[in-house]
Amino acid sequence: xxxxxxxxxxxxxNRYPGIEKATDLCLERLGIDCIELEDASCCPAPGVFRSFxxxxxxxxxARNISLAEKLDRDILTICNGCYGSLNEANxxxxxxxxxxxxxxxHLRKIGFEFRGxxxxxxxxxFLSEEPGPEQIREMVTNPLSxxxxxxxxxxMIKPSEHxxxxxxxxxxxxxxxxxxxxxxxxxxxxxxxCCGAGGGVRSGLHExxxxxxxxxxxxxxxxxxxxxxxxxxxxxxxxDSGQAELNDLxxxxxxxxxxxxxxxxxxxxxxxxxxxxxDLNITVDENLTHLWS
Amino acid sequence: xxxxxEEILKNENIxxxxxxxxxxxxxxxxxxxxxxxxxxxxxxxxxxxxxxxDEDDLWMCTxxxxxxxxxxxxxxxxxAILAIRSKAVSEGFIKSQHRDVARMLIETGHAxxxxxxxxxxxxxxxxxxxxxxxxxxxxxxxxxxxxxxxCGFDMLVENDSNE
Numbered sequence: 250x251x252x253x254x255x256x257x258x259x260x261x262x263n264r265y266p267g268i269e270k271a272t273d274l275c276l277e278r279l280g281i282d283c284i285e286l287e288d289a290s291c292c293p294a295p296g297v298f299r300s301f302x303x304x305x306x307x308x309x310x311a312r313n314i315s316l317a318e319k320l321d322r323d324i325l326t327i328c329n330g331c332y333g334s335l336n337e338a339n340x341x342x343x344x345x346x347x348x349x350x351x352x353x354x355h356l357r358k359i360g361f362e363f364r365g366x367x368x369x370x371x372x373x374x375f376l377s378e379e380p381g382p383e384q385i386r387e388m389v390t391n392p393l394s395x396x397x398x399x400x401x402x403x404x405m406i407k408p409s410e411h412x413x414x415x416x417x418x419x420x421x422x423x424x425x426x427x428x429x430x431x432x433x434x435x436x437x438x439x440x441x442x443c444c445g446a447g448g449g450v451r452s453g454l455h456e457x458x459x460x461x462x463x464x465x466x467x468x469x470x471x472x473x474x475x476x477x478x479x480x481x482x483x484x485x486x487x488x489d490s491g492q493a494e495l496n497d498l499x500x501x502x503x504x505x506x507x508x509x510x511x512x513x514x515x516x517x518x519x520x521x522x523x524x525x526x527x528d529l530n531i532t533v534d535e536n537l538t539h540l541w542s
Numbered sequence: 543x544x545x546x547x548e549e550i551l552k553n554e555n556i557x558x559x560x561x562x563x564x565x566x567x568x569x570x571x572x573x574x575x576x577x578x579x580x581x582x583x584x585x586x587x588x589x590x591x592x593x594x595x596d597e598d599d600l601w602m603c604t605x606x607x608x609x610x611x612x613x614x615x616x617x618x619x620x621x622a623i624l625a626i627r628s629k630a631v632s633e634g635f636i637k638s639q640h641r642d643v644a645r646m647l648i649e650t651g652h653a654x655x656x657x658x659x660x661x662x663x664x665x666x667x668x669x670x671x672x673x674x675x676x677x678x679x680x681x682x683x684x685x686x687x688x689x690x691x692x693c694g695f696d697m698l699v700e701n702d703s704n705e
Contacts, residue, residue, distance in 0.1 A: 262673035
């Protein structure tokens with residue numbers, strides 16, 4: 250199995266540390282050789298920073314990538330935004346020598362160099378490939394009987410260039426990993442639609458961004474599910490904190506638990522919601538614990 | 543087209559002139575459902591000389607990339623929007639909220655930095671008080687700051703069209 254370095258990003262360690270804990274527990278249980286990528290910064294986030302200045306975006310991304318190159322490990326991301334940024338920057342810098350030269354001129358000032366030697370992996374894509382859903386199913390100790398709304402999020406699958414995915418319009422690799430825990434992935438309308446957070450919209454046009462989240466939440470709520478499972482802390486924040494904001498603003502009564510895939514898998518490995526920080530979400534369903542006990 | 547914008551799109555290998563105005567992009571756009579963003583028209587304005595860089599629509603795109611995936615002319619539309627945004631930013635059209643996020647990176651190396659509430663959550667989970675990122679590594683944060691200065695990002699962020 251490939252040796253990995255875990256890239257934390259911003260939102261996981263600084264807003265949803267439960268996802269960091271759940272990731273540590275799951276990787277350990279799965280026997281994956283993964284260490285934390287120390288000294289890393291923001292990926293940087295594709296929405297604001299790539300919009301602002303491509304050279305800055307590439308240079309900061311290249312520094313993060315070269316931290317892993319020094320360790321001779323591939324980067325493992327647990328966020329669609331980090332994956333989108335680092336994967337795209339990695340591909341562009343590998344393919345375009347002129348661009349790489351320019352970025353390396355900046356990196357030289359801190360004694361770094363982008364060499365183009367590693368791959369960027371998203372944890373869902375990584376777990377699908379190695380060990381794969383069948384092996385995960387065999388390792389599950391506490392099969393879950395949950396109905397789940399799977400949310401892929403945009404940058405796990407798009408743009409399809411430079412990504413390993415089964416289908417852009419009807420992907421199923423994430424659903425398979427969810428179902429490996431015993432849970433049922435429930436189909437719903439506009440499943441692949443954006444949560445509304447990306448591209449700087451959540452920060453720049455907050456109310457409109459919430460409206461987009463509200464649209465998806467309304468469909469998910471009608472599907473009669475126990476929880477949402479995502480693989481991106483920004484989508485996660487948009488759905489978790491967005492529910493509370495919408496309830497305040499629009500008088501809705503959403504109370505849908507939102508779990509990162511590593512938290513779902515952690516439950517299937519027998520860890521409690523408290524071990525995995527699920528109880529530290531903004532939207533906490535009091536029935537949560539009893540659902541999977 | 544604004545010659546500088548034309549240059550930027552050309553450097554990115556994006557040819558908006560291939561657009562036949564079929565509208566698949568707009569029909570696929572989630573922001574178009576909830577906001578005034580009309581991607582088809584945006585691409586047309588980018589092809590003509592009608593672009594106002596101060597328009598809000600430019601910042602309604604969530605970069606979901608559905609338009610780009612579905613474009614029958616294979617125009618990298620979302621990438622074009624990002625390129626056009628950078629031109630707007632270079633002219634000082636920056637939303638105050640985005641400027642705040644950018645300043646956060648300059649100051650802390652994270653777009654979303656740690657706060658006390660989450661230090662408490664980390665401790666409760668048995669994680670290190672601070673993550674092993676630039677949040678707890680002075681030398682690493684210093685390197686990131688040096689790179690941001692080297693790229694001129696600090697100057698760019700403080701550039702304001704109203705001044």
